[in-house]
Amino acid sequence: MKTCLVVDDSSIVRKIARRILEELDFQITEAEDGEQALEACKSAMPTAVLLDWNMPVMDGYEFLGHLRRLPGGDAPKVVFCTTENGMDHISRALHAGANEYIMKPFDKDIVAAKFQEVGLVALPE
Amino acid sequence: MTPPDYEYLRKLLKDHSGLDLSADKQYLIESRLLPLSRKCGVSGIGELVQKMKGGSASIIAQVVEAMTTNETFFFRDKVPFEHFRDTIVPELLKARAGRKSIRIWCAAGSTGQEPYSLAMSLKEMGAALAGWRIEIIATDLSQEVLEKSKSGVYSQFEVQRGLPIQLLVKYFKQNGELWQISPELRGMVQHRQLNLLHDFSQLGTFDVIFCRNVLIYFDQDTKINIFGRLAKAMEGDGFLVLGAAETVVGLTDVFKPFPDKRGLYRPSGARAASLQGAAAMPKIAVMAGR
Numbered sequence A: 001m002k003t004c005l006v007v008d009d010s011s012i013v014r015k016i017a018r019r020i021l022e023e024l025d026f027q028i029t030e031a032e033d034g035e036q037a038l039e040a041c042k043s044a045m046p047t048a049v050l051l052d053w054n055m056p057v058m059d060g061y062e063f064l065g066h067l068r069r070l071p072g073g074d075a076p077k078v079v080f081c082t083t084e085n086g087m088d089h090i091s092r093a094l095h096a097g098a099n100e101y102i103m104k105p106f107d108k109d110i111v112a113a114k115f116q117e118v119g120l121v122a123l124p125e
Numbered sequence B: 001m002t003p004p005d006y007e008y009l010r011k012l013l014k015d016h017s018g019l020d021l022s023a024d025k026q027y028l029i030e031s032r033l034l035p036l037s038r039k040c041g042v043s044g045i046g047e048l049v050q051k052m053k054g055g056s057a058s059i060i061a062q063v064v065e066a067m068t069t070n071e072t073f074f075f076r077d078k079v080p081f082e083h084f085r086d087t088i089v090p091e092l093l094k095a096r097a098g099r100k101s102i103r104i105w106c107a108a109g110s111t112g113q114e115p116y117s118l119a120m121s122l123k124e125m126g127a128a129l130a131g132w133r134i135e136i137i138a139t140d141l142s143q144e145v146l147e148k149s150k151s152g153v154y155s156q157f158e159v160q161r162g163l164p165i166q167l168l169v170k171y172f173k174q175n176g177e178l179w180q181i182s183p184e185l186r187g188m189v190q191h192r193q194l195n196l197l198h199d200f201s202q203l204g205t206f207d208v209i210f211c212r213n214v215l216i217y218f219d220q221d222t223k224i225n226i227f228g229r230l231a232k233a234m235e236g237d238g239f240l241v242l243g244a245a246e247t248v249v250g251l252t253d254v255f256k257p258f259p260d261k262r263g264l265y266r267p268s269g270a271r272a273a274s275l276q277g278a279a280a281m282p283k284i285a286v287m288a289g290r
Helices: A011-023 A034-043 A060-069 A087-095 A108-117 B003-017 B026-040 B045-053 B057-068 B079-095 B113-129 B143-151 B165-171 B220-232 B271-277 B283-289
Strands: A002-007 A026-031 A048-051 A077-082 A100-103 B101-106 B133-140 B153-155 B172-175 B178-181 B189-193 B206-211 B234-242 B255-257 B264-267
Touching: A002 A011, A002 A034, A011 A026, A011 A108, A026 A034, A034 A048, A034 A060, A048 A060, A060 A077, A060 A087, A077 A087, A077 A108, A087 A100, A087 B165, A100 A108, B003 B026, B003 B045, B003 B057, B026 B045, B026 B057, B045 B057, B079 B113, B079 B206, B079 B234, B079 B264, B101 B113, B113 B133, B113 B165, B113 B189, B133 B143, B143 B189, B165 B172, B206 B220, B220 B234, B220 B255
Parallel strands: A002 A026, A002 A048, A048 A077, A077 A100, B101 B133, B101 B206, B133 B189, B206 B234
Antiparallel strands: B153 B178, B172 B178, B234 B264, B255 B264
16 A cells, blocks of 8 residues: 655645545555654655645754655655745755655646656556 | 636636636637536536636636646656657667757647657757757647747646656746746757648658647548658658557558557558548648638
8 A cells, every 4th residue: 555644734735635645545644744754754654755845843854854864764755745936945855855846736637747757656548 | 708707717727727818719718618617507607707706616626627628748648758768769869870860840739848848858868869960840730839839938837747856957947936948948949830731841851750639630531631741751760659549540551550659650651552542632621721
């Protein structure tokens, strides 16, 4: 079973993302900030992480740095999903080990396309 | 449809999908949205707009969907671009080693995503193509979409469909919410307005023709005629790429399927015989010329 950890401080965004990703056959867990997400990854490494940037306690960028240093932490495909839509942020995220990047607002087609890019969703026939 | 309703729909579509309708596209909206009105159980476009203004997210989503089904996106369908990278270009690197040039035609270039996807694919192959002269000709019936293609400017929505983020970072420049493809890549693509129903022999001879998702709009005789003229516009060892739902099989023998590569075809050498049968321009050409 493919699993995806949805990390966002907005419960509405988590709910929308959950609905889209469940349709794409992911089993979903949620976290409200980077610290919660890191704990979740330590107990069970997900297949993918959908990651907001700006969050209280620990932001998505810092979380990504910690994740990639965990044992097995290079495995999850990390897809940023953020209103930080500038080229500078995108470049930093890729440099820190993000696999894809969604600029909010997003919809189902964009999420599906981005998870296709990282090889976790099959192309439609 | 009242002018204010039209303006409202135009702006909404622009905001939601990047779809940029000119002032004269009422017919397009009506042809797409009247069926949707019936489906939603409302009397017409006016009432549909009222529901949208009332904040019905579901109706807004359906309207955007109905209006953008013909949209194209970067690396659309992926497979044709894998054929291009893994089969077509490697074969041509061998076959054209003498003259070191490749001519590519995007016969339904639309707003540019396809020709620029090919340009990016070529750039990504790097050193293998150093010293080669590559021409990409993008044609379309609509001057309007060609202008957009030339500008190379895309909305945030458009660059997130099919384009890997690494390629966005590498080949695009950001300008607010818009993204423009680099001058170098824009310089790789030439644009020409062209109706496939008319003679296109002036474009010369190509090694690769992408002709995807356009022949579906033509009747059978017209398709046969166009296939015949495409074969004439192609080197004997060239490649034709069709859309996922398109084929030459049962229509013409001037092209034959490339084994195990869906959507990829090569000239069969049987061009002369087939062309005779399709010498007369089909009826639709007369209509288009009115």
